[in-house]
Amino acid sequence: MAAQRGTEPGAGAPEVVSGVGVRGGDAPTAAPSTDPAARPRTRWMIPHGLDVAAGLAWRVVLVAAAGATVIYVAGTLSVVLVPVVLALIAASLLAPEAHVMSSRVRWLPHAVATAIVIIAGLAVVGGVFTGVVYAFISGLPQLTSQLTNSFTEIQAWVRTGPLGLNNQQFTQIGDQFLTSLQESQATIAASALGAVGTVGELFTEGLLALFTLIFLIHDGGAIWRFLLKAVPRTVRGRADVAGRRAFASLVGYTRAIIVVAFIDAVTAGIGLWLIGVPLAVPLAALIFFGAFVPTLGAVVSGAVAALVALVSGGITDALLVVLLLLAVQNLEGYILQPLFLGKSIKLHPLAVVLPIACGLVVAGIPGALLAVPLVTVLDTGIRSLTRPGDADVDPASVNPLDPRSARPEFADPTINVGAPDP
Known part of the structure; x- marks a missing residue:
């Protein structure tokens, strides 16, 4: 009877279904897989936030190390x-x-x-x-x-x-x-x-x-x-366009800053002469050269002029000089810079002050002088490299000696390609 019951279907006899061993009345159970990728992970998993933070951390450290290396080599x-x-x-x-x-x-x-x-x-x-x-x-x-x-x-x-x-x-x-x-x-x-x-x-x-x-x-x-x-041949044309636009922005910046500095010096020199401050011409020249370092140069040259006025004419002349220099700075900030520099560079004031401070810390006065032109060139070049429209621009149509070429909408097909251009 036992043997007969064991052979009857549904009597609890073991069966093999698709390679899966089951006992009668039990749910099918999958056999252990031999594929390591299909096995469940038994070790603890790294939290996603920590994984992202670690990835960002080593990338930031790598970029900082590269920047420190560049600064060290430049200082050397x-x-x-x-x-x-x-x-x-x-x-x-x-x-x-x-x-x-x-x-x-x-x-x-x-x-x-x-x-x-x-x-x-x-x-x-x-x-x-x-x-x-x-x-x-x-x-x-x-x-x-x-x-x-x-x-x-x-x-x-x-x-x-x-x-x-x-x-x-x-x-x-x-x-x-x-x-x-x-x-x-x-x-x-x-x-x-x-x-x-x-x-x-x-x-x-x-x-x-x-x-x-x-x-x-x-x-x-x-x-x-x-x-x-x-530069690799596949991106050489785009790099050529970016370099030409960057140099064109430097041309526009240099011309504009000289015009702004000259107007500041002439205006301040005439004002100092009318107030009666001695050494008006050297002080005007100091204001001219100070204009090449935005914000910081105006403060230093203005302090020297106010000190000379204080020694020579007293507190009244010093206050008049301070008011004169404030008027000159407002003229530069609200009229001259938007009129001349606005067409050459478009930088946020914070993007001007911070590079000057960093250049002053890293390289002293030369670093402060070269900070803004360097930021101008890098800003224009990087914008050109990341701008989709510049990928199809013919480099010969971008004249590096024309400040208008710094703008993406400018392209002159009549440019003499054989002309000697930096």
């Missing part, structure tokens, strides 16, 4: 890098003029046009510096006498003012000052020797910048085509 080669960058900025100002001269005057070789614009540029810069130094030397005696009078007034105030120092105490303070000055003579001498070394270094960097400027103006197009060979 700053003696060479700074003159080259200055020559590039000067080329953005002089190369269009050389190109115009050699293209409109057919009999004039491009080498001669290069020599003419470089000599003219050096003459203008040398004349400006000569005039500033002459005005400073001629106004120095007047400023010295005013400083002496101011020191005498300070002495009288120290004796008769709230401090109430008598002659013996005042003499003792003066002796201590002279003693400390004599003790620092060695430091002053060492600083003088360092200044002589700095002058020699500046002279060497100036020669390097001049040498680089000559070849950037004369062979700028050939140099750029040589650099493009390092």
